[in-house]
Amino acid sequence: MEPFVFFLNKAVISGLIVGSIYALGAIGVTLIFGILRFAHFAHGDIMTLGAFVTLILAGLASYAGISTPIPLVLLVLPLAMAATAAIAIGIDRTFYKPLRERGSAPIIIVIASLGVTLMLQGLIRLFAGVGTRNMFFDQPKDIYRIPFPGSNRGLTVTEPQLVLVIVTILAVTALHLFLTRSRLGKAMRAVSDNADLARISGINLNHVVMATWIIGGSLACLAGSLVSMDVVLKPDLSFNLLLPIFAATIVGGIGQPYGAIAGGFLVGFSETLAIFNWSILLKPLNEWLPEFMQLPQDMALVPTEYKLMVPFVILILVLIYRPTGIFKGRVL
């Protein structure tokens, strides 16, 4: 059973973790894409920024002498999400809104978002340096071992991973309720479907735009903080995170939050399954296989260095064969 548990740990659990992070990022990108009609390249850096906001708030809290049984980073997370959402609205007001109001082509706003990407990258590294940081201030992370029949190691989940999965489920449920039950949520879906029709039926576009940035910014902060807690806080996540998120968005269909969630998990699982060394799982087969068909030691489909190829290939295949995405989103 040991290889199978290893498979569950390395491929299934980490796929779930990576997928949740992509899903949280992709929800924001898909809403912005659907409502404001441009590909938001700065999303990866808003995630990094959100992680730093969390870190700073946790640092302040520990400086103020607050100590709780749950880690401080988790405690300040809601506050950090609010702060990041406010920053996202501020970025929109300063950089995108004037262009939008001037009636610039969407591609001009995409370029502006790349400018914002660089500014955020520059600022973050200017003030925080290029090194990595530990979100838990050198406290050890709790590791839970779930016993699994026939294995003495069991499934391993760390505290941030557990939180990540729970929070993702909560966030997605809340989003679902918001989009289907609340007036503003329905308005957002209406604008995403047809902006002109929504406007003439009396929907206030400003509120919708603001709600988009609040959801996008806070989920980006959540995803960024949790991914940094899971490993370490690195200031250069940006493009490595952005490409899988865009792939997830397009796979799920632009403007489709549920599609983004599905796309996020699809991309996440594809990544971990592609870099998983299948030889470990399939080794027992060697006993039955003849001499010349023995399985090689390394059977990963994609070497770890080329992990980025997985979302890219998915992206290309979707663009060629089904540009609407699996959930029949729009093709802009």
Next chain:
Amino acid sequence: MSKTANPGRGISRDMIAFGVLAVVIALVFLSQGAVYSTRMFVEAGCYALIALGLNIQWGYAGLFNVGVMGFIAAGAATSMIATYPPNPDFWNSDGPLMMLGVVVRLILGFLLIFFANRSDRIGAGPKLRALLIAIAIAMTWIMVTAAVNPMAAEIEGKATWMGGFGLPVFVGWMLAAIVAGLIAWFVGKVCLGLRTDYLAIATLGFAQIIKTFLKNADWLTKGTLTVSPLPWPVPKPEDGEFLLARSLYLVIVALLIVIFYLALQRAYHAPWGRMMRAIRDNEEAAEAMGKDVNWRRLEIFVLGCMLIGFGGAVLIQFTSVFDPAGFIDLNHTFLVWVMVIMGGSGNNRGAIFGALLVYVIWTMSEPAAAWLFDHVRIWGEAWFGWQAPADLDSRALQMRVFVIGLTITLVLRIAPRGVLPETIAHKPAGK
């Protein structure tokens, strides 16, 4: 309004801009010395070639390419392999034969995918076709990777890397353009039927993948060990004769810029250029006039990328070191973007002007940032007792990332048409 707002104005604006540029160049030569300045302007000239390539994509056709770095890297790698002297160890090993095997498998794989793609013509339904394509891709992948790994092991074990082909440098540059064009054809074919956001996402991803490949494929590029020295088309500097050798190289680059500039200007004013602008400005109308919009876009995207790959090859050959880790989005994508949109998108003179000026500012800003941060440290320590972090120098460089980003957003806001705007020969719509 008359045909142009003021016929004299365009010329005088050009004269002012290039006058300022001449003063800047003279200042650089006086303050930095001729040896250093020639190096700087050769590099600036290479960037001008790259900027011209991006300018025809963005300015003529409105295509948003965020993968400039990838095409530069692809062109540079091609030119490096073509011109570097051959490695006898490689040719004596089983490497060439195994490499042939990989190529054959690749071709077989592509044929397989091609036929799976066309299976609907012999009556396969959409589901069966999708299945066939998936199987074809998986088979190709397994077939090719199974052959690449032993080949890489063989080459790296016996010969470190495959070495070059020792071709003349100009041939290397041509090949660089061709390879960059082929990659562009593939990317363009996938994305150009869709809105240009998709092209941005795909080119961004492709650039990262090209860089990862060049960094990890030790058998092809020596990976992080870097390849040097690369040959020059003119005599290389020997015994400190830097000025002469660099000046000769500068002459070649300047000639290339003039040739490409004249060719592009001609194309711009030709019916072809008018058609491209028509497609950029009003896609539906152009399509209604019977223009094949996607095909034309693909054409200009490939042409632009060829020029970018060519410029990248000229640049890397000059620096004489091929270091795959040296290709960074900031220096090789966004800097070029700043050059094009600041110079004036759609105007080739603007692109050249932007490239030269921005590159001078960019190079000069490195010591300037270091100087500024040195003073921040000194004052901070003296006045506030501030303990500067140890990596302040590396952080100082990040200031430039911020400034590039700020410049892009500000130019879009304040002067979206750049310093030397495209002169529109007809009345703008609605006026």
